[in-house]
Amino acid sequence: MRTYERGVEDETLSCGTGVTAVALAMHNSGKTDSQTITVHTLGGNLQVTFDVENEKYRNIFLIGPVKQVFKGEIDC
DSSP states (O other), rough: OOOEETTTTTEOOOHHHHHHHHHHHHTTTTSSSSSSSEEEEETTTEEEEEEEEETEEEEEEEEOOOOOOOOOOOOO
């Protein structure tokens, strides 16, 4: 998955919201029946796990490494 984020105005290494949406869309559309889905991004692989209860997604977890890529300060 590749992500262009508004506000950043550029491609980002990863997007947790986007990865989760892709995983749930893959399951909902029948592309997979797994409830653990690995999504590949420029920043690395992320896993999304979830339960399905009464045709609703529950207990959704995003699992993967975290790496700080920017730190800044604002002087007021």
